[in-house]
Amino acid sequence: xxxxxxxxxxxxxxxxxxxxxxxxxxxxxxxxxxxxxxxxxxxxxxxxxxxxxxxxxxxxxxxxxxxxxxxxxxxxxxxxxxxxxxxxxxxxxxxxxxxxxxxxxxxxxxxxxxxxxxxxxxxxxxxxxxxxxxxxxxxxxxxxxxxxxxxxxxxxxxxxxxxxxxxxxxxxxxxxxxxxxxxxxxxxxxxxxxxxxxxxxxxxxxxxxxxxxxxxxxxxxxxxxxxxxxxxxxxxxxxxxxxxxxxxxxxxxxxxxxxxxxxxxxxxxxxxxxx
Numbered sequence: 001x002x003x004x005x006x007x008x009x010x011x012x013x014x015x016x017x018x019x020x021x022x023x024x025x026x027x028x029x030x031x032x033x034x035x036x037x038x039x040x041x042x043x044x045x046x047x048x049x050x051x052x053x054x055x056x057x058x059x060x061x062x063x064x065x066x067x068x069x070x071x072x073x074x075x076x077x078x079x080x081x082x083x084x085x086x087x088x089x090x091x092x093x094x095x096x097x098x099x100x101x102x103x104x105x106x107x108x109x110x111x112x113x114x115x116x117x118x119x120x121x122x123x124x125x126x127x128x129x130x131x132x133x134x135x136x137x138x139x140x141x142x143x144x145x146x147x148x149x150x151x152x153x154x155x156x157x158x159x160x161x162x163x164x165x166x167x168x169x170x171x172x173x174x175x176x177x178x179x180x181x182x183x184x185x186x187x188x189x190x191x192x193x194x195x196x197x198x199x200x201x202x203x204x205x206x207x208x209x210x211x212x213x214x215x216x217x218x219x220x221x222x223x224x225x226x227x228x229x230x231x232x233x234x235x236x237x238x239x240x241x242x243x244x245x246x247x248x249x250x251x252x253x254x255x256x257x258x259x260x261x262x263x264x265x266x267x268x269x270x271x272x273x274x275x
Contacts, residue, residue, distance in 0.1 A: 006076075010076060010079055010080060011083075013051075013080055014051075014080045014083045014084060014087075017051050017053065017080065017084060018084060018087055018088070020053075021053065021084070021088065027053065027057070028053075028054075028252070029231055029235040030198060030231060030252040030254070031053070031054060031057055033198075033238060033254065033268075033269075034054070034057055034061060034170075034172075034198060035061050035265065035267070036264065036265055036266075036267030036268060036269050036270070037170060037196045037198070037254065037256065037264060037265070037269060038058060038061040038062060038169070038170050038196075038265070039061065039062070039263070039264075039265050040061070040062055040063040040065060040066060041062065041065040041066050042061070042062045042066045042169035043066065043067055043165055043166070043167055043168050043169050043170075044058050044062060044066065044067070044068040044069070044168070044169060044170045044171070044172070045068070045069050045070075045071075045156070045159075045168055045170075045171045045172070045195075046058065046068055046069070046070040046071065046171075046172045047071050047099075047100040047171065047172070047173045047174065047175050047182060048072065048100070048173065048174035048176065048200075049070035049071055049072035049077070049078075049081055049095070050072060050074075050077050050081070050174070051077060051080050051081055051084065052070055052072075052080075052081035052084055052085065052093070054172045054174075054198075055068045055070040055081075055085075055090075055093050055172075056084070056088060056090065058093075058170070058172070059088075059090045059092050059093050062092060063092075064091070064092060066092055067092050067093075067094065068092060068093045068094070069094050069096060069159070069165075070093060070094070070095050070096065071096045071098050071099065071100055071154065071159075072095070072096075072098075073098060073099035073109045073149075073151035073152075073153075074109060074111065074151075075097065075149060078095065078097045081095055082095050096154070096159075097152065098151065098152040098153060098154050099151050099152070099153045099154070099175070099178070100153070100154060100155070100156065100173070100175055100178060100181065100185070101154070101155060101178065101181045101182075101185055102155060102181040102182075102184035102185040103153070103155050103158070103185055104153060104154055104155060104158050105152075105153050106150055106151065106153055107150075107151060107153050108148050108149070108150060108151070109148070109149045109151045110146045110147075110148050111146060111148075111149065155185030155186060156168075156171075156182060156185050156186025156189050157185055157186055157187070157188045157189050158185065160189050167192075167193045168189060168193050168195045169193070169196065170195055170196045170197070170198075171195050171196075171197045171198075171199070172197075172198045172199075173197060173198070173199040173200065174199075174200040174252075175200075176202055176205055177202040177205025177206045177209050177210055178205075178209075178210065179199060179200075179201055179202070179206065179212075179217045180206060180210050180212040181210065183217060183220050190224070191224065194224065194226075194257040194259050194260065196254070196255065196256045196257070196260055196264075197221075197253075197254070197255040197256075198252055198253075198254055198255075199217070199252070199253055200250055200251065200252045201214045201217055201218070201244060201251060201252075201253060202214075202249070202250040203244060203249070203250075204249055204250075205250075214244035215244060218242060218244060218253075221255045222242060224257065225257055225258060225259075226255045226256065226257050227240060227255070227256055227257075227258065227272070228240065228241065228242050228253055228254065228255055229241070229253065229254040229256075229269070230245065230251060230252070230254070231251075231252070233247070238254070240272065254269070256269055256273075258273055261274065262274070
């Protein structure tokens with residue numbers, strides 16, 4: 001049976017990402033800092049896995065005794081990610097075709113069409129209604145059409161029980177504004193385990209799609225005693241700050257609890273807790 005155009009595009013994208021992984025290039029600027037937060041044997045969760053590049057790096061940092069459970073709601077991106085896991089022979093990364101939310105159930109993944117006609121899959125937003133606004137709309141300033149796909153939804157607290165995980169050490173969260181839903185469905189686990197996080201906060205989508213704000217997400221973690229780091233404007237160095245960057249539509253932040261300071265790998269974060 002011949003492969004569809006969409007299938008060929010999916011395969012070509014997978015091949016391109018595979019080469020980038022093998023050549024160790026084109027990482028997001030925050031990604032290299034994960035090695036200073038994650039150590040062998042850690043249990044990691046990756047929400048909004050997309051093509052799984054963060055999971056690929058995490059799999060190297062945690063070694064064979066660690067595990068990454070990665071969750072991606074887009075069927076298209078999930079196909080790329082699972083193919084990459086096979087090609088890279090990653091035995092310590094377990095994929096799940098689902099979104100993160102405040103409770104188990106199902107919702108709509110609303111993916112905007114780009115001006116080229118291709119889908120802006122990196123901008124997909126999980127909502128209880130289709131055709132919603134997203135950061136892509138804000139980024140382009142144009143009227144945006146959406147393609148809707150039903151998706152399963154899991155909560156952090158629920159998946160911990162379902163997967164029989166004894167704890168979580170690190171969470172990578174990139175869920176296009178659903179950060180507040182991740183918090184709502186994970187308070188028990190977060191407050192028990194105090195995992196380190198690399199979380200992308202989307203103020204526009206939080207406000208437009210979830211009736212929340214970047215400050216709401218930040219304040220929850222700060223109230224638990226977490227400290228917060230982010231990259232400077234040219235991405236040349238990480239600095240400690242609790243400010244949600246007003247200049248960017250979305251940005252990554254490291255959140256680390258002092259209780260994890262002594263056991264962190266050597267690096268800038270450990271120094272911050274031991275100096």
